[in-house]
Amino acid sequence: MATILLIGPGAIGSLMAWSLQNHATIKVYAHRAGLSLPGHVESDGETHRLRWSLTDSLVGIDAVLVCCKATQVERATSPLIPKLSGIPWLILCNGLGPQAWLSQQLPGRVLWASTTEGAGRFGQQVRHTGVGETRIGSPEQYIVTDETEQWGRKLASQPGPLELHWEPDIxxxxxxxxxxxxxxxxxxxxxxxxxxxxxxxxxxxxxxxxxxxxxxxxxxxxxxxxxxxxxxxxxxxxxxxxxxxxxxxxxxxxxxxxxxxxxxxxxxxxxxxxxxxxxxxxxxxxxxxxxxxxx
The missing domain is CATH 1.10.1040.10 (N-(1-d-carboxylethyl)-l-norvaline Dehydrogenase; domain 2)
Known part of the structure:
Protein backbone atom coordinates (compact mmCIF):
# COMPACT_ATOMS: atom_id res chain seq x y z
CA MET A 1 0.00 0.00 0.00
CA ALA A 2 1.40 3.39 -1.03
CA THR A 3 2.05 6.10 1.56
CA ILE A 4 0.71 9.59 0.79
CA LEU A 5 1.98 12.64 2.65
CA LEU A 6 -0.92 15.07 3.08
CA ILE A 7 -0.35 18.77 3.72
CA GLY A 8 -3.39 20.60 5.06
CA PRO A 9 -5.75 18.42 7.14
CA GLY A 10 -8.63 20.92 6.99
CA ALA A 11 -12.12 20.19 5.74
CA ILE A 12 -11.22 19.30 2.13
CA GLY A 13 -8.01 17.53 3.17
CA SER A 14 -10.06 15.41 5.55
CA LEU A 15 -12.51 14.46 2.80
CA MET A 16 -9.65 13.45 0.52
CA ALA A 17 -8.02 11.38 3.28
CA TRP A 18 -11.36 9.66 3.95
CA SER A 19 -11.76 8.83 0.26
CA LEU A 20 -8.22 7.50 -0.18
CA GLN A 21 -7.53 5.76 3.14
CA ASN A 22 -8.68 2.34 1.92
CA HIS A 23 -6.07 2.46 -0.86
CA ALA A 24 -3.16 4.25 0.82
CA THR A 25 -1.57 4.97 4.17
CA ILE A 26 -2.21 8.65 4.94
CA LYS A 27 0.49 10.53 6.83
CA VAL A 28 -0.07 14.22 7.63
CA TYR A 29 2.92 16.52 7.62
CA ALA A 30 2.97 18.84 10.63
CA HIS A 31 3.61 22.01 8.61
CA ARG A 32 2.73 24.32 11.50
CA ALA A 33 2.79 24.23 15.30
CA GLY A 34 -0.29 23.01 17.14
CA LEU A 35 -1.70 21.10 14.18
CA SER A 36 -4.46 18.66 15.17
CA LEU A 37 -6.23 16.01 13.16
CA PRO A 38 -10.01 15.62 12.98
CA GLY A 39 -11.06 12.15 14.03
CA HIS A 40 -14.19 11.69 11.96
CA VAL A 41 -16.10 12.72 8.85
CA GLU A 42 -19.87 13.01 9.08
CA SER A 43 -21.64 12.36 5.78
CA ASP A 44 -25.29 11.55 5.03
CA GLY A 45 -26.02 11.12 8.71
CA GLU A 46 -23.23 8.57 9.20
CA THR A 47 -19.91 8.99 11.03
CA HIS A 48 -16.72 7.65 9.45
CA ARG A 49 -13.41 7.32 11.28
CA LEU A 50 -10.35 8.91 9.72
CA ARG A 51 -7.31 6.64 9.73
CA TRP A 52 -4.34 8.97 9.53
CA SER A 53 -1.47 10.18 11.69
CA LEU A 54 0.90 13.12 12.07
CA THR A 55 4.53 12.73 11.04
CA ASP A 56 7.68 14.78 10.66
CA SER A 57 9.47 11.99 8.79
CA LEU A 58 9.80 11.95 5.01
CA VAL A 59 11.04 8.36 4.81
CA GLY A 60 8.97 6.00 2.65
CA ILE A 61 6.72 8.69 1.12
CA ASP A 62 5.37 7.71 -2.33
CA ALA A 63 3.36 10.84 -3.21
CA VAL A 64 2.35 14.22 -1.80
CA LEU A 65 -1.16 15.69 -1.63
CA VAL A 66 -1.34 19.45 -0.95
CA CYS A 67 -4.71 20.60 0.43
CA CYS A 68 -3.76 23.61 2.55
CA LYS A 69 -5.05 27.12 1.91
CA ALA A 70 -3.56 28.91 -1.07
CA THR A 71 -1.82 31.39 1.22
CA GLN A 72 0.02 28.56 2.98
CA VAL A 73 1.25 26.55 -0.02
CA GLU A 74 4.67 28.16 -0.44
CA ARG A 75 5.48 28.16 3.29
CA ALA A 76 4.25 24.61 3.83
CA THR A 77 5.90 22.97 0.83
CA SER A 78 9.23 24.81 0.45
CA PRO A 79 11.07 22.69 3.06
CA LEU A 80 9.86 19.48 1.39
CA ILE A 81 10.52 20.25 -2.27
CA PRO A 82 14.27 19.44 -2.28
CA LYS A 83 13.68 16.18 -0.39
CA LEU A 84 10.63 14.89 -2.28
CA SER A 85 11.30 16.09 -5.83
CA GLY A 86 11.31 12.63 -7.40
CA ILE A 87 7.72 11.58 -6.61
CA PRO A 88 4.26 12.67 -7.81
CA TRP A 89 2.52 15.68 -6.22
CA LEU A 90 -1.14 16.71 -6.40
CA ILE A 91 -2.30 20.20 -5.42
CA LEU A 92 -5.93 20.92 -4.52
CA CYS A 93 -6.54 24.51 -3.44
CA ASN A 94 -8.33 27.68 -4.50
CA GLY A 95 -7.11 30.05 -7.18
CA LEU A 96 -4.42 29.48 -9.79
CA GLY A 97 -1.26 31.09 -8.45
CA PRO A 98 -0.10 28.36 -6.03
CA GLN A 99 -0.56 25.64 -8.65
CA ALA A 100 1.67 27.42 -11.16
CA TRP A 101 4.27 28.20 -8.49
CA LEU A 102 4.48 24.57 -7.32
CA SER A 103 4.68 23.26 -10.89
CA GLN A 104 7.61 25.58 -11.54
CA GLN A 105 9.41 24.28 -8.45
CA LEU A 106 8.84 20.62 -9.35
CA PRO A 107 8.97 20.30 -13.16
CA GLY A 108 7.05 17.27 -14.42
CA ARG A 109 5.84 16.20 -10.99
CA VAL A 110 2.73 18.25 -10.16
CA LEU A 111 -0.87 17.40 -11.03
CA TRP A 112 -3.67 19.87 -10.39
CA ALA A 113 -7.13 19.18 -8.97
CA SER A 114 -10.41 21.00 -8.48
CA THR A 115 -13.34 20.00 -6.30
CA THR A 116 -16.96 20.98 -5.89
CA GLU A 117 -17.33 18.98 -2.65
CA GLY A 118 -18.63 20.97 0.31
CA ALA A 119 -17.20 20.52 3.79
CA GLY A 120 -16.72 22.31 7.09
CA ARG A 121 -14.58 21.58 10.11
CA PHE A 122 -16.22 21.72 13.54
CA GLY A 123 -13.65 20.98 16.22
CA GLN A 124 -12.46 17.40 15.83
CA GLN A 125 -15.13 16.50 13.30
CA VAL A 126 -15.54 17.35 9.61
CA ARG A 127 -19.01 17.62 8.14
CA HIS A 128 -19.56 16.74 4.46
CA THR A 129 -22.00 19.52 3.60
CA GLY A 130 -22.40 19.12 -0.15
CA VAL A 131 -21.86 16.26 -2.59
CA GLY A 132 -19.83 17.20 -5.66
CA GLU A 133 -16.92 15.80 -7.63
CA THR A 134 -13.14 16.12 -7.75
CA ARG A 135 -11.28 16.36 -11.05
CA ILE A 136 -7.57 15.58 -11.39
CA GLY A 137 -5.45 16.38 -14.41
CA SER A 138 -2.16 17.41 -15.96
CA PRO A 139 -1.95 21.14 -16.77
CA GLU A 140 -1.18 21.68 -20.43
CA GLN A 141 1.35 24.41 -19.67
CA TYR A 142 3.26 22.22 -17.18
CA ILE A 143 3.60 18.76 -18.75
CA VAL A 144 4.16 15.96 -16.22
CA THR A 145 6.14 12.73 -16.51
CA ASP A 146 4.43 9.49 -17.56
CA GLU A 147 4.95 8.16 -14.03
CA THR A 148 3.19 11.16 -12.49
CA GLU A 149 0.28 10.98 -14.93
CA GLN A 150 -0.15 7.24 -14.38
CA TRP A 151 -0.29 7.82 -10.62
CA GLY A 152 -2.92 10.53 -11.08
CA ARG A 153 -5.04 8.38 -13.37
CA LYS A 154 -4.88 5.49 -10.90
CA LEU A 155 -5.87 7.83 -8.06
CA ALA A 156 -8.84 9.10 -10.07
CA SER A 157 -10.02 5.57 -10.87
CA GLN A 158 -10.00 4.16 -7.35
CA PRO A 159 -13.41 3.60 -5.74
CA GLY A 160 -14.24 5.56 -2.62
CA PRO A 161 -16.85 7.76 -0.99
CA LEU A 162 -15.88 10.77 -3.15
CA GLU A 163 -16.37 10.92 -6.90
CA LEU A 164 -12.92 11.31 -8.51
CA HIS A 165 -12.33 11.74 -12.25
CA TRP A 166 -9.38 12.21 -14.58
CA GLU A 167 -9.80 15.54 -16.39
CA PRO A 168 -8.16 16.11 -19.81
CA ASP A 169 -8.43 19.91 -19.49
CA ILE A 170 -7.85 20.68 -15.83
Missing amino acids: TAVLWRKLAINAVINPITAVQQCLNGALAKREWIGEIEVLCAEIQQIARASDIQLPSDLAERVVMVARATGRNRSSMLTDIEAGRETEVDSILGPLLCAADRHGLAAPRLQYWYQAVIRLHPLNR
Missing part, protein backbone atom coordinates in the same frame (compact mmCIF):
# COMPACT_ATOMS: atom_id res chain seq x y z
CA THR A 171 -6.77 24.28 -16.54
CA ALA A 172 -10.21 25.11 -17.98
CA VAL A 173 -11.91 23.50 -14.97
CA LEU A 174 -9.84 25.60 -12.57
CA TRP A 175 -10.58 28.75 -14.58
CA ARG A 176 -14.33 28.09 -14.36
CA LYS A 177 -14.12 27.66 -10.60
CA LEU A 178 -11.84 30.71 -10.32
CA ALA A 179 -14.32 32.84 -12.27
CA ILE A 180 -17.17 32.01 -9.89
CA ASN A 181 -15.02 32.39 -6.77
CA ALA A 182 -13.72 35.75 -8.03
CA VAL A 183 -17.28 37.11 -7.92
CA ILE A 184 -18.77 35.44 -4.85
CA ASN A 185 -15.81 35.55 -2.46
CA PRO A 186 -14.86 39.25 -2.46
CA ILE A 187 -18.43 40.57 -2.48
CA THR A 188 -19.55 38.36 0.42
CA ALA A 189 -16.37 39.16 2.36
CA VAL A 190 -16.77 42.93 1.98
CA GLN A 191 -20.55 42.93 2.46
CA GLN A 192 -20.33 40.43 5.35
CA CYS A 193 -23.15 38.36 3.90
CA LEU A 194 -23.97 34.74 3.10
CA ASN A 195 -23.64 33.48 -0.47
CA GLY A 196 -27.40 33.55 -0.97
CA ALA A 197 -27.48 37.33 -0.79
CA LEU A 198 -25.93 37.47 -4.27
CA ALA A 199 -28.95 35.71 -5.76
CA LYS A 200 -31.02 38.81 -5.01
CA ARG A 201 -31.94 41.12 -7.88
CA GLU A 202 -29.92 44.04 -6.50
CA TRP A 203 -26.64 42.23 -7.26
CA ILE A 204 -27.38 41.10 -10.83
CA GLY A 205 -25.89 44.21 -12.44
CA GLU A 206 -22.62 44.00 -10.50
CA ILE A 207 -22.32 40.27 -11.18
CA GLU A 208 -22.82 40.83 -14.91
CA VAL A 209 -20.15 43.56 -15.05
CA LEU A 210 -17.65 41.40 -13.14
CA CYS A 211 -18.35 38.40 -15.36
CA ALA A 212 -17.88 40.52 -18.49
CA GLU A 213 -14.44 41.58 -17.22
CA ILE A 214 -13.52 37.98 -16.38
CA GLN A 215 -14.73 36.76 -19.79
CA GLN A 216 -12.55 39.34 -21.54
CA ILE A 217 -9.49 38.33 -19.53
CA ALA A 218 -10.16 34.62 -20.17
CA ARG A 219 -10.50 35.13 -23.94
CA ALA A 220 -7.20 37.02 -24.03
CA SER A 221 -5.65 34.07 -22.14
CA ASP A 222 -7.07 31.53 -24.64
CA ILE A 223 -9.53 30.16 -22.10
CA GLN A 224 -13.16 29.50 -23.06
CA LEU A 225 -15.56 30.20 -20.20
CA PRO A 226 -19.30 29.46 -20.38
CA SER A 227 -21.24 32.23 -22.12
CA ASP A 228 -23.80 32.17 -19.29
CA LEU A 229 -21.20 32.78 -16.59
CA ALA A 230 -23.28 35.38 -14.73
CA GLU A 231 -26.25 33.00 -14.55
CA ARG A 232 -23.95 30.26 -13.22
CA VAL A 233 -22.64 32.58 -10.51
CA VAL A 234 -26.21 33.29 -9.38
CA MET A 235 -27.02 29.57 -9.53
CA VAL A 236 -24.04 28.72 -7.29
CA ALA A 237 -24.89 31.56 -4.91
CA ARG A 238 -28.44 30.23 -4.61
CA ALA A 239 -27.36 26.59 -4.25
CA THR A 240 -24.90 27.50 -1.47
CA GLY A 241 -27.15 30.19 -0.06
CA ARG A 242 -26.56 29.40 3.62
CA ASN A 243 -22.79 29.06 3.26
CA ARG A 244 -20.13 31.56 4.23
CA SER A 245 -17.52 31.97 1.51
CA SER A 246 -13.95 31.06 2.43
CA MET A 247 -12.93 34.72 2.12
CA LEU A 248 -15.69 35.86 4.48
CA THR A 249 -14.69 33.14 6.97
CA ASP A 250 -11.07 34.30 6.84
CA ILE A 251 -12.05 37.94 7.39
CA GLU A 252 -14.25 37.02 10.36
CA ALA A 253 -11.41 34.97 11.86
CA GLY A 254 -8.81 37.72 11.29
CA ARG A 255 -6.83 35.50 8.91
CA GLU A 256 -5.05 36.39 5.71
CA THR A 257 -7.43 35.83 2.79
CA GLU A 258 -6.84 34.09 -0.54
CA VAL A 259 -7.53 37.28 -2.51
CA ASP A 260 -4.10 37.19 -4.16
CA SER A 261 -4.72 33.63 -5.38
CA ILE A 262 -8.29 34.27 -6.57
CA LEU A 263 -8.37 37.84 -7.90
CA GLY A 264 -4.59 38.18 -8.27
CA PRO A 265 -4.21 35.87 -11.32
CA LEU A 266 -7.07 37.61 -13.11
CA LEU A 267 -5.67 41.09 -12.49
CA CYS A 268 -2.17 39.98 -13.52
CA ALA A 269 -3.56 38.52 -16.75
CA ALA A 270 -5.52 41.71 -17.41
CA ASP A 271 -2.37 43.77 -16.96
CA ARG A 272 -0.38 41.40 -19.17
CA HIS A 273 -2.90 41.78 -22.00
CA GLY A 274 -3.44 45.51 -21.53
CA LEU A 275 -7.06 45.11 -20.38
CA ALA A 276 -8.97 47.28 -17.93
CA ALA A 277 -10.74 45.49 -15.07
CA PRO A 278 -12.00 48.32 -12.84
CA ARG A 279 -14.62 46.35 -10.92
CA LEU A 280 -12.28 43.42 -10.19
CA GLN A 281 -9.72 45.98 -9.05
CA TYR A 282 -12.33 47.67 -6.86
CA TRP A 283 -13.24 44.47 -5.02
CA TYR A 284 -9.59 43.43 -4.74
CA GLN A 285 -8.72 46.73 -3.02
CA ALA A 286 -11.83 46.49 -0.83
CA VAL A 287 -10.71 43.11 0.53
CA ILE A 288 -7.16 44.42 1.07
CA ARG A 289 -8.53 47.34 3.09
CA LEU A 290 -10.51 44.92 5.24
CA HIS A 291 -7.44 42.85 6.01
CA PRO A 292 -4.06 44.57 5.40
CA LEU A 293 -2.19 41.31 6.20
CA ASN A 294 -2.70 40.47 2.53
CA ARG A 295 -0.04 43.08 1.86
Whole structure:
Protein backbone atom coordinates (compact mmCIF):
# COMPACT_ATOMS: atom_id res chain seq x y z
CA MET A 1 0.00 0.00 0.00
CA ALA A 2 1.40 3.39 -1.03
CA THR A 3 2.05 6.10 1.56
CA ILE A 4 0.71 9.59 0.79
CA LEU A 5 1.98 12.64 2.65
CA LEU A 6 -0.92 15.07 3.08
CA ILE A 7 -0.35 18.77 3.72
CA GLY A 8 -3.39 20.60 5.06
CA PRO A 9 -5.75 18.42 7.14
CA GLY A 10 -8.63 20.92 6.99
CA ALA A 11 -12.12 20.19 5.74
CA ILE A 12 -11.22 19.30 2.13
CA GLY A 13 -8.01 17.53 3.17
CA SER A 14 -10.06 15.41 5.55
CA LEU A 15 -12.51 14.46 2.80
CA MET A 16 -9.65 13.45 0.52
CA ALA A 17 -8.02 11.38 3.28
CA TRP A 18 -11.36 9.66 3.95
CA SER A 19 -11.76 8.83 0.26
CA LEU A 20 -8.22 7.50 -0.18
CA GLN A 21 -7.53 5.76 3.14
CA ASN A 22 -8.68 2.34 1.92
CA HIS A 23 -6.07 2.46 -0.86
CA ALA A 24 -3.16 4.25 0.82
CA THR A 25 -1.57 4.97 4.17
CA ILE A 26 -2.21 8.65 4.94
CA LYS A 27 0.49 10.53 6.83
CA VAL A 28 -0.07 14.22 7.63
CA TYR A 29 2.92 16.52 7.62
CA ALA A 30 2.97 18.84 10.63
CA HIS A 31 3.61 22.01 8.61
CA ARG A 32 2.73 24.32 11.50
CA ALA A 33 2.79 24.23 15.30
CA GLY A 34 -0.29 23.01 17.14
CA LEU A 35 -1.70 21.10 14.18
CA SER A 36 -4.46 18.66 15.17
CA LEU A 37 -6.23 16.01 13.16
CA PRO A 38 -10.01 15.62 12.98
CA GLY A 39 -11.06 12.15 14.03
CA HIS A 40 -14.19 11.69 11.96
CA VAL A 41 -16.10 12.72 8.85
CA GLU A 42 -19.87 13.01 9.08
CA SER A 43 -21.64 12.36 5.78
CA ASP A 44 -25.29 11.55 5.03
CA GLY A 45 -26.02 11.12 8.71
CA GLU A 46 -23.23 8.57 9.20
CA THR A 47 -19.91 8.99 11.03
CA HIS A 48 -16.72 7.65 9.45
CA ARG A 49 -13.41 7.32 11.28
CA LEU A 50 -10.35 8.91 9.72
CA ARG A 51 -7.31 6.64 9.73
CA TRP A 52 -4.34 8.97 9.53
CA SER A 53 -1.47 10.18 11.69
CA LEU A 54 0.90 13.12 12.07
CA THR A 55 4.53 12.73 11.04
CA ASP A 56 7.68 14.78 10.66
CA SER A 57 9.47 11.99 8.79
CA LEU A 58 9.80 11.95 5.01
CA VAL A 59 11.04 8.36 4.81
CA GLY A 60 8.97 6.00 2.65
CA ILE A 61 6.72 8.69 1.12
CA ASP A 62 5.37 7.71 -2.33
CA ALA A 63 3.36 10.84 -3.21
CA VAL A 64 2.35 14.22 -1.80
CA LEU A 65 -1.16 15.69 -1.63
CA VAL A 66 -1.34 19.45 -0.95
CA CYS A 67 -4.71 20.60 0.43
CA CYS A 68 -3.76 23.61 2.55
CA LYS A 69 -5.05 27.12 1.91
CA ALA A 70 -3.56 28.91 -1.07
CA THR A 71 -1.82 31.39 1.22
CA GLN A 72 0.02 28.56 2.98
CA VAL A 73 1.25 26.55 -0.02
CA GLU A 74 4.67 28.16 -0.44
CA ARG A 75 5.48 28.16 3.29
CA ALA A 76 4.25 24.61 3.83
CA THR A 77 5.90 22.97 0.83
CA SER A 78 9.23 24.81 0.45
CA PRO A 79 11.07 22.69 3.06
CA LEU A 80 9.86 19.48 1.39
CA ILE A 81 10.52 20.25 -2.27
CA PRO A 82 14.27 19.44 -2.28
CA LYS A 83 13.68 16.18 -0.39
CA LEU A 84 10.63 14.89 -2.28
CA SER A 85 11.30 16.09 -5.83
CA GLY A 86 11.31 12.63 -7.40
CA ILE A 87 7.72 11.58 -6.61
CA PRO A 88 4.26 12.67 -7.81
CA TRP A 89 2.52 15.68 -6.22
CA LEU A 90 -1.14 16.71 -6.40
CA ILE A 91 -2.30 20.20 -5.42
CA LEU A 92 -5.93 20.92 -4.52
CA CYS A 93 -6.54 24.51 -3.44
CA ASN A 94 -8.33 27.68 -4.50
CA GLY A 95 -7.11 30.05 -7.18
CA LEU A 96 -4.42 29.48 -9.79
CA GLY A 97 -1.26 31.09 -8.45
CA PRO A 98 -0.10 28.36 -6.03
CA GLN A 99 -0.56 25.64 -8.65
CA ALA A 100 1.67 27.42 -11.16
CA TRP A 101 4.27 28.20 -8.49
CA LEU A 102 4.48 24.57 -7.32
CA SER A 103 4.68 23.26 -10.89
CA GLN A 104 7.61 25.58 -11.54
CA GLN A 105 9.41 24.28 -8.45
CA LEU A 106 8.84 20.62 -9.35
CA PRO A 107 8.97 20.30 -13.16
CA GLY A 108 7.05 17.27 -14.42
CA ARG A 109 5.84 16.20 -10.99
CA VAL A 110 2.73 18.25 -10.16
CA LEU A 111 -0.87 17.40 -11.03
CA TRP A 112 -3.67 19.87 -10.39
CA ALA A 113 -7.13 19.18 -8.97
CA SER A 114 -10.41 21.00 -8.48
CA THR A 115 -13.34 20.00 -6.30
CA THR A 116 -16.96 20.98 -5.89
CA GLU A 117 -17.33 18.98 -2.65
CA GLY A 118 -18.63 20.97 0.31
CA ALA A 119 -17.20 20.52 3.79
CA GLY A 120 -16.72 22.31 7.09
CA ARG A 121 -14.58 21.58 10.11
CA PHE A 122 -16.22 21.72 13.54
CA GLY A 123 -13.65 20.98 16.22
CA GLN A 124 -12.46 17.40 15.83
CA GLN A 125 -15.13 16.50 13.30
CA VAL A 126 -15.54 17.35 9.61
CA ARG A 127 -19.01 17.62 8.14
CA HIS A 128 -19.56 16.74 4.46
CA THR A 129 -22.00 19.52 3.60
CA GLY A 130 -22.40 19.12 -0.15
CA VAL A 131 -21.86 16.26 -2.59
CA GLY A 132 -19.83 17.20 -5.66
CA GLU A 133 -16.92 15.80 -7.63
CA THR A 134 -13.14 16.12 -7.75
CA ARG A 135 -11.28 16.36 -11.05
CA ILE A 136 -7.57 15.58 -11.39
CA GLY A 137 -5.45 16.38 -14.41
CA SER A 138 -2.16 17.41 -15.96
CA PRO A 139 -1.95 21.14 -16.77
CA GLU A 140 -1.18 21.68 -20.43
CA GLN A 141 1.35 24.41 -19.67
CA TYR A 142 3.26 22.22 -17.18
CA ILE A 143 3.60 18.76 -18.75
CA VAL A 144 4.16 15.96 -16.22
CA THR A 145 6.14 12.73 -16.51
CA ASP A 146 4.43 9.49 -17.56
CA GLU A 147 4.95 8.16 -14.03
CA THR A 148 3.19 11.16 -12.49
CA GLU A 149 0.28 10.98 -14.93
CA GLN A 150 -0.15 7.24 -14.38
CA TRP A 151 -0.29 7.82 -10.62
CA GLY A 152 -2.92 10.53 -11.08
CA ARG A 153 -5.04 8.38 -13.37
CA LYS A 154 -4.88 5.49 -10.90
CA LEU A 155 -5.87 7.83 -8.06
CA ALA A 156 -8.84 9.10 -10.07
CA SER A 157 -10.02 5.57 -10.87
CA GLN A 158 -10.00 4.16 -7.35
CA PRO A 159 -13.41 3.60 -5.74
CA GLY A 160 -14.24 5.56 -2.62
CA PRO A 161 -16.85 7.76 -0.99
CA LEU A 162 -15.88 10.77 -3.15
CA GLU A 163 -16.37 10.92 -6.90
CA LEU A 164 -12.92 11.31 -8.51
CA HIS A 165 -12.33 11.74 -12.25
CA TRP A 166 -9.38 12.21 -14.58
CA GLU A 167 -9.80 15.54 -16.39
CA PRO A 168 -8.16 16.11 -19.81
CA ASP A 169 -8.43 19.91 -19.49
CA ILE A 170 -7.85 20.68 -15.83
CA THR A 171 -6.77 24.28 -16.54
CA ALA A 172 -10.21 25.11 -17.98
CA VAL A 173 -11.91 23.50 -14.97
CA LEU A 174 -9.84 25.60 -12.57
CA TRP A 175 -10.58 28.75 -14.58
CA ARG A 176 -14.33 28.09 -14.36
CA LYS A 177 -14.12 27.66 -10.60
CA LEU A 178 -11.84 30.71 -10.32
CA ALA A 179 -14.32 32.84 -12.27
CA ILE A 180 -17.17 32.01 -9.89
CA ASN A 181 -15.02 32.39 -6.77
CA ALA A 182 -13.72 35.75 -8.03
CA VAL A 183 -17.28 37.11 -7.92
CA ILE A 184 -18.77 35.44 -4.85
CA ASN A 185 -15.81 35.55 -2.46
CA PRO A 186 -14.86 39.25 -2.46
CA ILE A 187 -18.43 40.57 -2.48
CA THR A 188 -19.55 38.36 0.42
CA ALA A 189 -16.37 39.16 2.36
CA VAL A 190 -16.77 42.93 1.98
CA GLN A 191 -20.55 42.93 2.46
CA GLN A 192 -20.33 40.43 5.35
CA CYS A 193 -23.15 38.36 3.90
CA LEU A 194 -23.97 34.74 3.10
CA ASN A 195 -23.64 33.48 -0.47
CA GLY A 196 -27.40 33.55 -0.97
CA ALA A 197 -27.48 37.33 -0.79
CA LEU A 198 -25.93 37.47 -4.27
CA ALA A 199 -28.95 35.71 -5.76
CA LYS A 200 -31.02 38.81 -5.01
CA ARG A 201 -31.94 41.12 -7.88
CA GLU A 202 -29.92 44.04 -6.50
CA TRP A 203 -26.64 42.23 -7.26
CA ILE A 204 -27.38 41.10 -10.83
CA GLY A 205 -25.89 44.21 -12.44
CA GLU A 206 -22.62 44.00 -10.50
CA ILE A 207 -22.32 40.27 -11.18
CA GLU A 208 -22.82 40.83 -14.91
CA VAL A 209 -20.15 43.56 -15.05
CA LEU A 210 -17.65 41.40 -13.14
CA CYS A 211 -18.35 38.40 -15.36
CA ALA A 212 -17.88 40.52 -18.49
CA GLU A 213 -14.44 41.58 -17.22
CA ILE A 214 -13.52 37.98 -16.38
CA GLN A 215 -14.73 36.76 -19.79
CA GLN A 216 -12.55 39.34 -21.54
CA ILE A 217 -9.49 38.33 -19.53
CA ALA A 218 -10.16 34.62 -20.17
CA ARG A 219 -10.50 35.13 -23.94
CA ALA A 220 -7.20 37.02 -24.03
CA SER A 221 -5.65 34.07 -22.14
CA ASP A 222 -7.07 31.53 -24.64
CA ILE A 223 -9.53 30.16 -22.10
CA GLN A 224 -13.16 29.50 -23.06
CA LEU A 225 -15.56 30.20 -20.20
CA PRO A 226 -19.30 29.46 -20.38
CA SER A 227 -21.24 32.23 -22.12
CA ASP A 228 -23.80 32.17 -19.29
CA LEU A 229 -21.20 32.78 -16.59
CA ALA A 230 -23.28 35.38 -14.73
CA GLU A 231 -26.25 33.00 -14.55
CA ARG A 232 -23.95 30.26 -13.22
CA VAL A 233 -22.64 32.58 -10.51
CA VAL A 234 -26.21 33.29 -9.38
CA MET A 235 -27.02 29.57 -9.53
CA VAL A 236 -24.04 28.72 -7.29
CA ALA A 237 -24.89 31.56 -4.91
CA ARG A 238 -28.44 30.23 -4.61
CA ALA A 239 -27.36 26.59 -4.25
CA THR A 240 -24.90 27.50 -1.47
CA GLY A 241 -27.15 30.19 -0.06
CA ARG A 242 -26.56 29.40 3.62
CA ASN A 243 -22.79 29.06 3.26
CA ARG A 244 -20.13 31.56 4.23
CA SER A 245 -17.52 31.97 1.51
CA SER A 246 -13.95 31.06 2.43
CA MET A 247 -12.93 34.72 2.12
CA LEU A 248 -15.69 35.86 4.48
CA THR A 249 -14.69 33.14 6.97
CA ASP A 250 -11.07 34.30 6.84
CA ILE A 251 -12.05 37.94 7.39
CA GLU A 252 -14.25 37.02 10.36
CA ALA A 253 -11.41 34.97 11.86
CA GLY A 254 -8.81 37.72 11.29
CA ARG A 255 -6.83 35.50 8.91
CA GLU A 256 -5.05 36.39 5.71
CA THR A 257 -7.43 35.83 2.79
CA GLU A 258 -6.84 34.09 -0.54
CA VAL A 259 -7.53 37.28 -2.51
CA ASP A 260 -4.10 37.19 -4.16
CA SER A 261 -4.72 33.63 -5.38
CA ILE A 262 -8.29 34.27 -6.57
CA LEU A 263 -8.37 37.84 -7.90
CA GLY A 264 -4.59 38.18 -8.27
CA PRO A 265 -4.21 35.87 -11.32
CA LEU A 266 -7.07 37.61 -13.11
CA LEU A 267 -5.67 41.09 -12.49
CA CYS A 268 -2.17 39.98 -13.52
CA ALA A 269 -3.56 38.52 -16.75
CA ALA A 270 -5.52 41.71 -17.41
CA ASP A 271 -2.37 43.77 -16.96
CA ARG A 272 -0.38 41.40 -19.17
CA HIS A 273 -2.90 41.78 -22.00
CA GLY A 274 -3.44 45.51 -21.53
CA LEU A 275 -7.06 45.11 -20.38
CA ALA A 276 -8.97 47.28 -17.93
CA ALA A 277 -10.74 45.49 -15.07
CA PRO A 278 -12.00 48.32 -12.84
CA ARG A 279 -14.62 46.35 -10.92
CA LEU A 280 -12.28 43.42 -10.19
CA GLN A 281 -9.72 45.98 -9.05
CA TYR A 282 -12.33 47.67 -6.86
CA TRP A 283 -13.24 44.47 -5.02
CA TYR A 284 -9.59 43.43 -4.74
CA GLN A 285 -8.72 46.73 -3.02
CA ALA A 286 -11.83 46.49 -0.83
CA VAL A 287 -10.71 43.11 0.53
CA ILE A 288 -7.16 44.42 1.07
CA ARG A 289 -8.53 47.34 3.09
CA LEU A 290 -10.51 44.92 5.24
CA HIS A 291 -7.44 42.85 6.01
CA PRO A 292 -4.06 44.57 5.40
CA LEU A 293 -2.19 41.31 6.20
CA ASN A 294 -2.70 40.47 2.53
CA ARG A 295 -0.04 43.08 1.86
